[in-house]
Amino acid sequence: MNAIGNTAGPTRRHLLTLAGLTATAATLSGCGRGFGGGGDDDDGRIEINMVWWGDAQRAQFTQKSLDLFQTANPGIRVRTEYQDSSPYKDKLAARFAAGDPPDLMAMRFDSLREYADRGTLLDLAKHAGALDLTGLTEPARALGQVGPQIFGVPSGLNTISFVVDKTITDQYGVSIPDGDTWTWADLSTFAAAVTKASGGKVYGANFEPWTVANLLVFARQRGEDFFTADGRLGATAGTITAWFELTEGLRAAKAFPPAGFIDQNNGASPAQSYLAKKSIAAQIIPSNNLLGYNQACGGNLVMLRIPGETARRGQSIDTPALWSIAATSKHPDETLKLLNFLINDVEAARVSGATRGVPPNRKIAEQIAPDLDADNKRATEFLSALQNEKLPPSYPYPVGASKLTNILKTISTEVEFGRLEPAAAGERFITEARKEIHG
């Protein structure tokens, strides 16, 4: 034992000790990073943390508007983080749990009340002096409103729409129906014709039966509010059953691809979509994603309304994401200033384009419209036309609503593979949804 401690020993041991210490230090500092944290740096500027979900393209657009803000407000630095929507959702909750919420955050429409009802968000109605929401239309303002309180401001406006790849339909000689008047039966006829004409190489259409936003429109067309104004589940089992009868009818008519063809976790980006892979000719997308999809699909997408809009209206003006401020933000004034800038500054809106949909401030939306590129202009006109019509309002989803997508996913898989009849699926959904939505 002592032999080691002789001449060469100490040096080597010192080295090893040093190595050990370095490793410890590395471990500790490694743990310190990535927790959000952050504070005001030495340069005297106030730092606010802003988080959202999206891709690199959206990050570029967002950064441009933030650069404008920071130039105008040299005393404030905005530290941003973004990621995909699904990990974003999980991480946001963890940041609140860690007592380190971001100052300004993108908030999912279906999660607003999960956060707001637990007192974690700033009531923006109390800060009307700092945050001017008078430029928003009533339906746009209602998106973030809970009773007399306002917990979110739409970052942009959108709705769902049907896009059809005209290159495919031209190739197979199928004409695209009139999107303002078509019915669900028309969709079936059209899509089945594409499948048939292509010899099964391309399926006519597909949309996700488990996306609540789709089902919401369908429920309204049947005269039901999926969620009521007072935050209860308004849809009946009959409507859910009819929904699954519709999707399974489309599948049976070969308007939809067969069971198992669509991997429900295929990935959310336009480039990964079955539309871009040319395996289907039409699908439902959020209207603000037209640019991305059209780029990924070869530039010949036609945008239609959701079928069945003639008798009773189902479509509404929605938002891809709300902006919310943490109740415990250390810099509420600066954060309000930033939010106000994002909503009401025309240049900020101009540089960020339509990545989050049409600017919620209608005047600004009109001002930047001429500068938009062709696809964003088309999406904006599509939404404006709807805004000019009388549409049913959209309310924040009740607490528990964010769990419904998973329930719907499970049930729609069971239906897709014939293990659950639509009638039983309707009953099962209502039973399970009631358990989650308190009220």
Add this chain to the structure above:
Amino acid sequence: MTAIRRQDRAGYLFLLPWFGGMVFMIVPFFASLYLAFTDYDLLTAPTWAGLDNFRRMFDDAKLHQSLKVTIIYTVVSVPLSLIVALAVAMVLDRGVRGLAIYRSVYYLPSLLAGSVAIVMLWRYIFGYNGIVNDFLSWFGIQGPGWASDPRYALSTLILLHIWTFGSPMVIFLAGLRQIPAMYYEAASMDGASGWRQFRSITLPLLSPIIFFNLVQALIASFQTFTQGYVISNGTGGPGESTLFYNLYLYQKGFAEFDMGYASALAWLLLVIIAGFTAVNFLAARFWVFYDN
């Protein structure tokens, strides 16, 4: 004396990272034990709920489904992957030329399979229009979506797991090398067949290694998360066919604002794993043979 103490000091210094790490283990460990008895939504302070979380487990159908998925996965994939690992190890032990290369090649999947990229790749290979179905279509068969069909998704994941036989294989290989060649020589001189030698020499002498691998694999299998998360994007789908226990726990804790219940689930998992491991150790008395 002083030299020894100085050496001790060095030892403790080396252990420092571990002690540092333990702080990050012990605090969450007790925090989760406390949270298991509370109602905690992540956003507001936890409130004491007594045994409520544990009572809820009895009629939580999704929990039962997740247990079913995890147990099927474990019971099927652990023995199969060990058998494959042992078989390959024995082939390599015969003295293949370029053993180091083969060993690395077979070990590679173990390093990669937990990674997101590989699971993504598998999804493409086993997709509705993937390579497997392309192959089947030569024979006029339209295969299902192996990852998107609830009837096959778990089997696909089991296959992925078996493919990662590398780490037990390397351990088996080392174990096989420890068995003295003279036993086999003596056995062949007595006219024992290859199977007989395997049954009477290899298996008993390798049994401690098999036992070690079994315990390791069983624990790892109960903790499966990444594969299920990636293949279903965190939902446990299609249907609830890949709803692993840990995935359900994660959903409850991080996606559904139910961290109290999730903590209780974590403790149930600990008990389950401890139970299985204890049974394993008890059973080991009857089949594990220690040479010394």
